[in-house]
Amino acid sequence: MSLETCAESLRTQDPHRFGCMMAAAPADRSKLVTLYALNLELARAPLQSADPLLAEMRLQWWIDRLRAMGQGDQPPSHDLLSPLHDAWGDKAEAMVPLAEGRKRDCDRQPFDDPAQVEDYVNATAGSLMHLAASALGADADAYAAVSRQALGMGLASWLGALPQLQAWNMGLVPQIAPAAARELARSALLSLDAAADARRLVPRRAAPALAAPAATRAFLTSVADGLQDPLEPAPTISPFRRRAALARLALTGRWWV
Incomplete structure (x- = not known):
C-alpha cells in the first residue's frame, strides 16, 4: 500500500480523517495517512474471524511487526508496513498500545x-x-x-x-x-x-x-x-x-x- 493507496483507503473508509489529513501541512501528511490507515487495519483485524483466538492472532501479527520496527528492524515488503516505516521509523513502536486496545474486540462481548x-x-x-x-x-x-x-x-x-x-x-x-x-x-x-x-x-x-x-x-x-x-x-x-x-x-x- 503506497501513500497514495493509503490515502485512497482513508478517503473511502474514513472520509473525516482523510479530510483532516489533507488540511495538515504537506510535511505532516505521510505520518497521518499511514497512522490512520493502520488504525483501519487494526479495527478490522479482530472482526475477520469469529474465533476469538484466531482474531487475536491477527491482531498480534500487527503488534509483533510494530515492536520489531521499534527495535530497528526493517519490515518485510508490505503494502502498509513499508510506507508506515518510511514515515515513522522506529517510532512506530509507539502504536503498540493502539493495537492492544483492540484486543477486547476479539471476544465480541458487550459492555x-x-x-x-x-x-x-x-x-x-x-x-x-x-x-x-x-x-x-x-x-x-x-x-x-x-x-x-x-x-x-x-x-x-x-x-x-x-x-x-x-x-x-x-x-x-x-x-x-x-x-x-x-x-x-x-x-x-x-x-x-x-x-x-x-x-x-x-x-x-x-x-x-x-x-x-x-x-x-x-x-x-x-x-x-x-x-x-x-x-x-x-x-x-x-x-x-x-x-x-x-x-x-x-x-x-x-x-x-
Whole structure:
C-alpha cells in the first residue's frame, strides 16, 4: 500500500480523517495517512474471524511487526508496513498500545458499565489522537486537551456506531443500553467542553489531529436529551456540511466544538 493507496483507503473508509489529513501541512501528511490507515487495519483485524483466538492472532501479527520496527528492524515488503516505516521509523513502536486496545474486540462481548466504554475509547481513540497530535507538534502541555477531545470524539463515534455494535454483540448489554448511552453522551459533551477550554495549549499545527466531525455536538446533545434513540442509526451528515467543516478547519485552525 503506497501513500497514495493509503490515502485512497482513508478517503473511502474514513472520509473525516482523510479530510483532516489533507488540511495538515504537506510535511505532516505521510505520518497521518499511514497512522490512520493502520488504525483501519487494526479495527478490522479482530472482526475477520469469529474465533476469538484466531482474531487475536491477527491482531498480534500487527503488534509483533510494530515492536520489531521499534527495535530497528526493517519490515518485510508490505503494502502498509513499508510506507508506515518510511514515515515513522522506529517510532512506530509507539502504536503498540493502539493495537492492544483492540484486543477486547476479539471476544465480541458487550459492555455492562459505561466506565468500561470510556476505558476502551481512551485506549483506542485516545491512543490514536495522542499519536497524531504528537506527530503534529503537540507537547506535554497539550496532553489534557488532547485527552479530553479524544474522549469526547471517541464516544461520539462509538455511539454513532452503536446500532451496528449491538448487532455484533459488541455494544452495551440490552438492560442498560438506552440509559448508559445517554450517560456516555453527557460525558462526551463535558469532555469536549473541557478540551475547548484548554484549546490555547494546542498548537495550530496540531489542529487537524483534533478536529471533530460536523454535527458532533448536535448528535451528542440529541442522545443526551433523549431525542435520538441511540439504538437507531444516527442521521447522516451531508457531504456539503462535511466539506464546510473541513474548510473552516483549514482556514481558521478551529478544531474544538
